[in-house]
Amino acid sequence: MAVQLVLGVQLPQSATLDAFVGQRNAHVKASVAELVAGRTERLFVHGPTATGKTHLLQAACRAIGDSGQRSVYLPLAQVGRQATALLTGLQDMDCVCVDDVAAIAGDREAEIALLSLTDGLRARGARLLAADAEPPREIGLALPDLVSRLAWGGAIATIELDEPDRQELLTRRAAQRGMELPDATARWLLRHHGEHDVPALMTILDTLDHASLSAHRRLTVPFVKQTLAGPR
Known part of the structure; x- marks a missing residue:
């Protein structure tokens, strides 16, 4: 190269x-x-x-x-x-x-x-x-x-991404990390964290990547919700 x-x-x-x-x-x-x-x-x-x-x-x-x-x-x-x-x-x-x-x-x-x-x-x-x-x-x-x-x-x-584009971006970036991000989970993320810009969403994806690997859990809505809520 x-x-x-x-x-x-x-x-x-x-x-x-x-x-x-x-x-x-x-x-x-x-x-x-x-x-x-x-x-x-x-x-x-x-x-x-x-x-x-x-x-x-x-x-x-x-x-x-x-x-x-x-x-x-x-x-x-x-x-x-x-x-x-x-x-x-x-x-x-x-x-x-x-x-x-x-x-x-x-x-x-x-x-x-x-x-x-x-x-x-x-x-x-x-x-x-x-x-x-x-x-x-x-x-x-x-x-x-x-x-x-x-x-x-x-x-x-360029123009700002709409929700379908942002969902596709999340799904594709997750796949590049070897993660499966179900559509329902992606929609939940955008509904509850959609006010964040794209770099912030990528940071959230990093957090979920580490959490799923540590817990050996799939990225279901309950797991994602619990992870992003933090320790209680």
Whole structure:
């Protein structure tokens, strides 16, 4: 796999396009798949938190790396002051997936580095997949040229998952852990803990995974209810 990792950032095993679930954002997955296949060179994904943007960027990075090409996933909100240096060193990649672009808004050197990267990738026919909560014109970038470059391939929006998508996500993630999550239990979780965002639901799934393994119990509604209620 020709994936370059930066500053210890690891790609989760679940970060694949096949593992991306739900119908509400299927159009976004399809657009990312077009870029992975090399039929497009640039795309900007935006939308609310926990709607799958990071998953899609990491999945694209993995898929392109698995094909033998050089790819990198760069989360700008995590790399902090290293952003300028890292962006400068990615000119030779076949695909760069840049997450949390707004993290460098107002940092002139970092913005220039990203602008140079976008031009360098385009000159070589390489790909750029970027993401943030808002589209390029609304994330506070100081360089108009960078805004226009990020919008070249078009911007596509993710939307919040509805209940069927959230249930499918819970069921699929449970299966990846080797757990069987019955539909009735998944519906109970969403009914009683559905106010949580997706990362919080994944944390609940981790808790249930450990509890079921320790107790050698299936994830029935009574067992899940007892586990999440905690000790009395």
